[in-house]
Amino acid sequence: MKTYKNLYSEVCSIQNLVLAWRKARKGKTKRNYVKQFEKNLGKNLKILHEELKNQTYKPLSLKTFILRDPKTRKISKSHFRDRIVHHALVNILEPIYENIFIYDNCACRKGKGSLLALDRFREFQRKATKNLTSSGYCLKADIKQYFREVNHDLLFAVLRKKINDEEVMSLVKLILENNVRDNPFRKGMPLGNLTSQFFANIYLNELDQFVKHKLKAKYYLRYVDDFVLIDSSKERLAIRGGAIEDFLSEKLKLELHPQKYKIVNLSRGVDFVGFRNFYYFKLLRKRNIRNVLNKINVFSLGEISKKKMSEIIYGWNAYAKWANSYKLRKSILSRINSNQRNS
Numbered sequence: 001m002k003t004y005k006n007l008y009s010e011v012c013s014i015q016n017l018v019l020a021w022r023k024a025r026k027g028k029t030k031r032n033y034v035k036q037f038e039k040n041l042g043k044n045l046k047i048l049h050e051e052l053k054n055q056t057y058k059p060l061s062l063k064t065f066i067l068r069d070p071k072t073r074k075i076s077k078s079h080f081r082d083r084i085v086h087h088a089l090v091n092i093l094e095p096i097y098e099n100i101f102i103y104d105n106c107a108c109r110k111g112k113g114s115l116l117a118l119d120r121f122r123e124f125q126r127k128a129t130k131n132l133t134s135s136g137y138c139l140k141a142d143i144k145q146y147f148r149e150v151n152h153d154l155l156f157a158v159l160r161k162k163i164n165d166e167e168v169m170s171l172v173k174l175i176l177e178n179n180v181r182d183n184p185f186r187k188g189m190p191l192g193n194l195t196s197q198f199f200a201n202i203y204l205n206e207l208d209q210f211v212k213h214k215l216k217a218k219y220y221l222r223y224v225d226d227f228v229l230i231d232s233s234k235e236r237l238a239i240r241g242g243a244i245e246d247f248l249s250e251k252l253k254l255e256l257h258p259q260k261y262k263i264v265n266l267s268r269g270v271d272f273v274g275f276r277n278f279y280y281f282k283l284l285r286k287r288n289i290r291n292v293l294n295k296i297n298v299f300s301l302g303e304i305s306k307k308k309m310s311e312i313i314y315g316w317n318a319y320a321k322w323a324n325s326y327k328l329r330k331s332i333l334s335r336i337n338s339n340q341r342n343s
Contacts, residue, residue: 003164011171017048021045045084048081057171059079059085059175062178063076087194089195097162097198101201102205102209104120108197108224118275121273127218137234138270140271141262152177152186154253156172158205158206175193204225206251207244289328292312292313296336313333317333
């Protein structure tokens, strides 16, 4: 397998840091922390360049907060200058790994995403059932507390298969250990970091390769830590599911979520990337509908501004259009308009 050396000078080059700054500021140009950094942009980028070049760079402590929308999640945000470093690192490493990722890894990649995952699910569904004329089954699973359980030593071992540059590996270690300074188990990555999403894909690429090349599964699809296998044989899926559990436990120190592991008949619908997917239509998850109704109730109490509510509904409506939801969307918009007239 080809390995890559002498990458670190590319990571910390001024040109790469300028590109990384542009990516880090995208959609955040009005934030005060961005404006502060850009008051002395040239100087700040040069300082970052010198720190990286001389290996004196140290990331600042993460800012952690709890997000409840709809699940309770602990989000950790890096300082803006550290986010520039994250983008700089990913800029150089991403092209290397894009060449080895499987096509049906749809998470956090250019040109991929949940909509491609839905299209591929539909295509696999048709192929496995001979154009919906025979029975088919889906193994649906996700990994228990994935981001909290990623083992650093195993991640480093996976990275070293392609990256033969100790300076790059030292930078990776700095970024990872910034999250777990008081954690003796050397595991976990913070939700909220670009690098966490990227390393998560690299780590689970080991699973992707196992499923595609060892188990020879044709119809396998992954979105972050949520994955499906589709097949005409329920028994074959059960065997492959057992092999996946063993592989995750032995090779990656991970386990499947016991309540979210199931094999279901495709005709009953499969919950995947935010939709309940049936043969001829898709429905929104009930949780998603409850969430938007709760937002409307909060808005009616005056706890959300009209501008903010408008942004929420615009985003939700764009998402909901991908399901068979015309009547539901019409009802939701009518309810919003009624609340605005009465406010």
